Amino acid sequence: MIEVKNLHKSFGDREVLKGIDATFENGKTNLIIGQSGSGKTVLMKNLVGLFDPTEGEVLYDGRNFVTMSKEERIAMRREMGMIFQSAALFDSLSVLENVMFPLDMFSKMTHRERVKRAQACLDRVGLIQAQDKFPGEISGGMQKRVAIARAIVLNPKYLFCDEPNSGLDPKTSLVIDELLHGITEDFNMTTIINTHDMNSVMGIGDNILFIYNGEKEWVGDKTMVMESTNEKLNDLVFASDLFKKVKAAYVKR
The missing domain is CATH 3.40.50.300 (P-loop containing nucleotide triphosphate hydrolases)
Structure with a gap:
């Protein structure tokens, strides 16, 4: 907390x-x-x-x-683990090497253990098949998933x-x-x-x-958002016509 x-x-x-x-x-x-x-x-x-x-x-x-x-x-x-607005991956490193980077820097694991841990994190985000590719060879969404894998590889609390x-x-x-x-x-x-x-x-x-x-x-x-009467919050969250309709439908229930 x-x-x-x-x-x-x-x-x-x-x-x-x-x-x-x-x-x-x-x-x-x-x-x-x-x-x-x-x-x-x-x-x-x-x-x-x-x-x-x-x-x-x-x-x-x-x-x-x-x-x-x-x-x-x-x-x-x-x-702490951090995911930036841009994925902030190293272009010269493979997907697997990017995820291993924090382990290389901060852990005392053997090379085999570091590879196994990085692969487990890639598997968690559904990208084990892309481990040998480079960031420039995968989509923006896949890059974000690699960034998530890298952020959790040290098992952070935050x-x-x-x-x-x-x-x-x-x-x-x-x-x-x-x-x-x-x-x-x-x-x-x-x-x-x-x-x-x-x-x-x-x-x-x-x-x-x-x-x-x-x-x-x-x-x-998120449930309380639907019930909120705070005008500033409603102006932000329900700015689009779609969300306005969702809010109106919820209120009518």
Whole structure:
């Protein structure tokens, strides 16, 4: 579990995060949503230590990441997996070698053990048959699945995903969502997804934090989204005609 307490972040005179309190639970897909410029990306960067908060706490199962020493933070990051907006794969490495990379860097496994572990993760994302290909030889959706395999290869407690469906078609996005949700449940990870994909909100939103203008505006799950009377949330989630019709049909039930 990750807890955020009274988190503030300013850049000069501009306050971007204004006292965020949030809890991200184990075994659930925790989504951060908000309009562009709302502060959701800044929040995630504070969670993983790319930014230091101006004020507040970030607690990893009770351990305050903000006050940790450099050495303690390095050790903590080994408990984290990250999936970037771009898959961020190494073009010169094969799919298998990309997934093995964290093991090569941080594990004490033998080469055979590292290969076996990487192959198991590729099998989990349905890409064992692509292990000898290079990133340029596979589709964007497959690249994202390789990135997921790489992110879980060290068996992290915490998984961070920055716009994992960016640039993907709706069908492939659904595959990625279901994969992230399944892995989160299987490994009881604390998964945090920064997203603008409202299909993800309605599909895998176990716990949703809606940020508006740097403040926590609303918290709930995908069922509560359908029942919400928060106008700012409804304007974001139900902007499309399709979602408006879904909301209207739900309300009439």
